[in-house]
Amino acid sequence: MSYQVLARKWRPQRFDAVVGQEAVTRTLRNALASGRVAHAYLFAGPRGVGKTTTARLLARALLCPARTGAEPCGACDVCRDAAAGTAVDIIEIDAASNRGIDEIRALRENVKYAPARGRYKVYIIDEVHQLTSHAFDALLKTLEEPPPHVVFVLATTDPRDVPPTVLSRVQRFDFRPIPPETLARSLERVLAEEGVAWEPEALPVIVRAAEGSLRDALSLLDTAIAYAGGRLTAAAVAELLGAPTLEAVRAFAAALLGGDTAAALEAIARAAAEGEDLAALVRDTLETLRRALVLKAAPRVQLPDLSPTEAAALRELAEGVSLDELLYVLRALLDAEAEMRESPEPRVELEIAAVRATRRPRPHALEDVLRRLDELHARLGAGQPVAAAAGPVQASLLAPLEDPGAGAAPAAAPAAEATAARVGDAAPRGGAAPRATPPPAGAGELDTAWQRVVEEVMRKKPTVGAVLAQARPVELREGELVVAVAGNHFHRELLADRANRELVQAAVRRAVPGAERFQAVEAEGAAGEVRAHPLVQAVVEAFEGEVVAVRPRPPEGDGP
Known part of the structure; x- marks a missing residue:
């Protein structure tokens, strides 16, 4: 056959023609030039990166009688025979088909004979990890102390399967994937x-x-x-x-970054309908977005595999999104790629990732948030109303004090000044908290009695006692002590626990005269006013958030 495939036609004939393995070829050339040639080598690396080619070049250099430096002359009979593959002193063995102990015994018998034409006999054992354990054992002695005219070159794609006893007897060279x-x-x-x-x-x-x-x-x-x-x-x-075209990849990436869910799903459907590999679509899109991320994060970086036109197109692709959004889309695709390997429905995984990426949360730029807050602050300072409406304010837990000179009941407090009081989760009965009445004349005694309750509970259960320390007694009515508890849902759930409630109730009976029951209500007066404050409402609107809890500011020096 006259035609020779490109992989054989363009096999390197010199060390300097080996692609992507400069460290290996430089070491071997220096060893040949200085005469420091080892008796056994191991070439390890993935397929198609030059292991066997380098082994043959090393063998040709060792056999060439006219060599003066590292490279064989290429003109002598030995070099011509080696190039044609007919050199009798270069023995190539395929370990996958000659893996037994009998083949290694034959090799041991042949190594003692002198080379036919050159100065060395070179044994190239390809895929050496395929040898059996007994074959490796039989090879050890010869590999460690071969005759002076013998050089072994072992090649493997899986060095982990080569026994340590063999690795310790050879010089190892790791071939890397070509960039x-x-x-x-x-x-x-x-x-x-x-x-x-x-x-x-x-x-x-x-x-x-x-x-x-x-x-x-x-x-x-x-x-x-x-x-x-x-x-x-x-x-x-x-x-x-079966790979997507560059235009299809760019269109898919643009749909993801632009938040166009329909276009992203259509791109996936088109790729599936045309029989393209969806995993390849994800890989190519990831590579496109990675390059766009690098160019956006470091505009001065010059990617060696990109032309100026391609770099400009990638910069334009990422122009309308922030770095955080790019990272979000990249992470969504990386997760999808991992899930697609394991999922029985890889298309569904990719579609989920596409929807998630196109419907991602839009981050607010810090400058934009600060600008909006400045505008709101200026409007509040000018007395202009804010867009957010104040939330409803509940009735006050404490009723207004009666006027001693007035015979009739006092008028209701204005709604704008009322504070909220509703039954907490710890209340034993459903519905709203009972309407409070003014504390009795002995309010100071009630506070003192409550302190005794707190101290007793603190000794037995400090966690519950710490919650009670932030509460205050409101009233004692018909044998029931009503206490306003300041805090969040955690405090209410703590007091709602049956064991904790029984502990507090027992302490109340002992410390508060006339108290038989205990009821906790939520002290929402100050919190309601804080939530209804115009500035708080403006901040909540600007950040699209909510007020989770309102805590009193500790005195100076008490906080962290």
Whole structure:
């Protein structure tokens, strides 16, 4: 067959042509130039990143009789045989099909023979992790002390399956996945040398599908060129790989950032209808939004794999949203990507994420909030009413004192000055708190008696006693002591507990003469006034919030 696939045609023939593994090739070249060649190496890394290629280059350099530096001459008979794959002193063994102890015994018998033409015999054992444990044991002695003319090069994609006893006998080199921008440059060079016309938008799709493997990238490139009839187009690559086009990804990202729920769901439906990989849509959108985030957060950063036109398009994409919104959408997609791997309905997971991202809470800029508060403060200072209406104010817990000179009952207090009093959750009866009457002449004695109640409960249950310490007795009527409790729902729930209630009631009977029962009502007078204050209402409206609790300000030095 006259045609040779790109992955074989463009296999590097020199160390400096190996792509993306500068640390490995530099170390090996220095070792060859200085004569510090080890007897055993382990090349570990993912597929298609140059492990076997580098092993062959090392073998050719060791066998070349005319080599003066690190690179083989490429002109002698040994170099030509090695390039053609017919060198008898370079023995390549596939450990996946020669994994037993018998094959290793044969290898041990052959290593003692001298090389046929070169200075070394090089054994390249590919996928060495496939050897059995007994085969590894049989190889250990030879691997540790081989004959002077033998060099072992072990290659594996899974070094974790290689026994530690083997790892300790070799020099290990870790091959890394090739960066996307390096892969893209390599593909551009191959396309230029092959004379193939291509669209720049097609290369990123191939690079992402290759996942750091140059061999995979070249194989995909070969297939895409054949599919498109001798040229490389973005549409052909997208159809071939089932990946979304760049325009579709940008449109989906724009819908998410713009809060257009309908457009985002339509993009998902279109991708599913056309048989595209939804996971690829999420990955590509994530990468687009990541680049937009970098460019928005650090405008001076120059991403190496972006042209000026693409960078301008990404800046325009993120122009109308804040960094917090970008982070929110990115997090929603990251969560969706993780959920899609496990879910039996990945499309539903993606649609949920799209709705969540488009209906995200809109953050208020600090400057905008401050401006609105300044405007409200200015309106209040000028006596203008605020838009928020004051909440209803309940009747006062304490009735107004009667005028001694008046024979008739006093008029009701104005509603604007009344304070609220309603039965708390701890009240034993439903409905509103009873209408209060003025304290008796011995109000001071009632306060003193209440202090005794607080002290007794504090000794037995400090948590309940601390709540009672913030309460005040209102009245003693028909054997029932009414106490106003200041606090939040936690305090009311604490006093509503049956055991706590019985504890307080027993203390009340002992300390308060004439008291048989105990009733707690919520002291809402001051809280109601605070909630109804125009400035508080304005702040609640500006922040779209609510007042959860109103606490008295502690005296100076008492607070944290």
